[in-house]
Amino acid sequence: MDYILEVKNLRKKFKNFTLDSISFNLEPGYIMGFIGPNGAGKSTTIKLIMNLLKKDGGEIRIFGKDHEKYEKEVKNRIGFVYDENYYYEDLTVNTMKNIVASFYSNWDDNKFNGYMKEFDLNPKAKIKTLSKGMKMKFSLAVALSHNADLIIMDEPTSGLDPVFRREILDILYSVIQDEGKSIFFSTHITTDLEKIADYITFINKGKIVFSKPKDDVLQNYGIVKGGLDILDGNIRKEFIGIRETKVGFEALTDNMDKTRKMFGNKVLIERATLEDIMVYSVRR
Amino acid sequence: MLGILKRDISLLVSSKQTILFMIFYIPFLLFIAESFVPEYMYFMILVFYTYMMSIMSFTYDITGKSKYIMNSLPTNRKELVIYKYLSIFIYLAITIVYAGVYLWIIDTLKLADVDYFNLRGIINAIPTVMIYASIVFPAYLKFEPRIAQIINMVVFLSFFIISNNISYVGDKGALKYLGMIKWEYVMLLASTMYILSLLLSIHLYRNKDI
Numbered sequence: 336m337d338y339i340l341e342v343k344n345l346r347k348k349f350k351n352f353t354l355d356s357i358s359f360n361l362e363p364g365y366i367m368g369f370i371g372p373n374g375a376g377k378s379t380t381i382k383l384i385m386n387l388l389k390k391d392g393g394e395i396r397i398f399g400k401d402h403e404k405y406e407k408e409v410k411n412r413i414g415f416v417y418d419e420n421y422y423y424e425d426l427t428v429n430t431m432k433n434i435v436a437s438f439y440s441n442w443d444d445n446k447f448n449g450y451m452k453e454f455d456l457n458p459k460a461k462i463k464t465l466s467k468g469m470k471m472k473f474s475l476a477v478a479l480s481h482n483a484d485l486i487i488m489d490e491p492t493s494g495l496d497p498v499f500r501r502e503i504l505d506i507l508y509s510v511i512q513d514e515g516k517s518i519f520f521s522t523h524i525t526t527d528l529e530k531i532a533d534y535i536t537f538i539n540k541g542k543i544v545f546s547k548p549k550d551d552v553l554q555n556y557g558i559v560k561g562g563l564d565i566l567d568g569n570i571r572k573e574f575i576g577i578r579e580t581k582v583g584f585e586a587l588t589d590n591m592d593k594t595r596k597m598f599g600n601k602v603l604i605e606r607a608t609l610e611d612i613m614v615y616s617v618r619r
Numbered sequence: 620m621l622g623i624l625k626r627d628i629s630l631l632v633s634s635k636q637t638i639l640f641m642i643f644y645i646p647f648l649l650f651i652a653e654s655f656v657p658e659y660m661y662f663m664i665l666v667f668y669t670y671m672m673s674i675m676s677f678t679y680d681i682t683g684k685s686k687y688i689m690n691s692l693p694t695n696r697k698e699l700v701i702y703k704y705l706s707i708f709i710y711l712a713i714t715i716v717y718a719g720v721y722l723w724i725i726d727t728l729k730l731a732d733v734d735y736f737n738l739r740g741i742i743n744a745i746p747t748v749m750i751y752a753s754i755v756f757p758a759y760l761k762f763e764p765r766i767a768q769i770i771n772m773v774v775f776l777s778f779f780i781i782s783n784n785i786s787y788v789g790d791k792g793a794l795k796y797l798g799m800i801k802w803e804y805v806m807l808l809a810s811t812m813y814i815l816s817l818l819l820s821i822h823l824y825r826n827k828d829i
Contacts, residue, residue, distance in 0.1 A: 382829070385690070385691050387687060387691070387829040388828045388829065389826055406695045407693045407695050407698075408693075410691065410693040411693040413691075417687060417691075421684045421685050421687045421688045422685065422688060423626075423630060423633075423679075423685055425630070425633045425634050425635075426629055426630070426633050427633075430629050430633070433625065434622060435622075437621060437622035437625055438622045438692040438693050438694060439692075439693060440693075
């Protein structure tokens with residue numbers, strides 16, 4: 336299969352953290368949510384994909400090509416949005432746009448102007464005068480104005496209010512209507528992904544916990560609630576994570592059918608949210 | 620590369636700090652170095668301005684936050700480094716025009732005795748900025764910004780002290796020894812340093828975590 340993004344056994348070692356042979360793939364036309372707690376390795380992975388960090392091992396292929404060997408060609412087809420504004424604060428929106436546009440072979444000024452209008456951005460405004468939300472919209476407008484086939488976003492919605500977040504998610508959803516485009520989207524706001532993601536890749540402590548279709552994840556993972564009387568050492572091992580109180584327990588399972596068969600009506604089983612999955616997996 | 624040049628010039632004219640530096644540095648130099656021979660004053664202005672503009676542009680992409688943007692755009696590290704090295708000549712050309720106009724105004728208004736165009740000053744400035752770039756650029760790529768800034772300051776002050784000595788009019792000055800050094804040898808040394816430094820910088824930046 337032709338993947339738009341292939342990460343194979345990717346390794347990067349720092350003094351206090353190691354990204355440990357992670358692998359995942361993204362197909363054209365899908366949104367992949369990249370989740371994990373702070374410090375799990377999300378930004379490191381994105382920086383490695385963008386060749387901002389040098390990998391210690393493994394392989395990254397974008398559009399089927401090695402991301403280092405074909406760096407320029409590959410980056411011409413990538414739109415990027417980072418978690419904070421790295422644009423030059425002293426420049427106006429329009430000057431910054433002109434600078435960025437000169438790097439891309441497929442820059443579309445009409446598209447950019449369309450986004451400027453849609454986002455209510457003043458081209459004459461200096462970047463430093465924009466709010467965090469408006470800066471993010473500017474980044475998004477830049478990322479979407481050169482007909483990129485892959486949009487890479489590192490925590491684009493963090494620090495934004497729900498209205499802004501919803502607007503950004505709606506735009507991403509409209510981008511993905513073009514079946515050839517894909518979005519790789521890291522966040523720890525998992526509710527955003529429940530709305531738009533097709534695949535979820537979960538990373539924790541530098542290791543991939545899973546990389547699966549979102550529907551599979553939400554179908555199989557469940558929160559089990561029951562009394563302490565049914566818990567023993569072996570039962571506890573059946574769960575991914577467990578939280579015990581004086582009156583009972585809540586636990587995460589990745590196999591709701593098996594859990595149902597095991598406990599019958601002694602427990603209550605509910606569908607787990609991505610947040611539940613993240614919280615219980617981290618607590619493990 | 621045109622994109623980066625466009626960016627650098629936009630930043631140059633949009634930053635208050637740079638504009639202040641551009642406006643006040645020439646009068647500052649004229650004020651602190653009254654006894655300089657006009658030819659050497661011209662040479663010093665060319666070198667200072669070129670050097671400062673190159674370093675400002677260099678640090679934007681190497682130590683500033685915007686390095687993430689620049690390195691995420693469709694370009695590669697080799698191109699970025701080559702641009703940085705070539706840009707010193709572009710800055711020298713900008714400086715020749717800018718300082719020429721500025722000094723011509725000073726000369727016309729008879730505010731000071733200055734050269735506003737001096738071929739020898741330009742010819743001497745070329746190897747000088749090449750040598751500076753050859754030392755300072757790899758330092759910024761190899762070391763953390765604080766150490767690189769110290770190296771930058773050492774080089775900058777060394778230039779100032781050496782120039783001050785060379786330019787001092789009188790028997791104590793080193794001006795009389797300058798004629799003994801052939802420009803061709805200096806240029807050969809500068810070119811060798813420049814090429815070796817460029818290759819080293821490409822290697823360092825290619826393997827650097829941004």
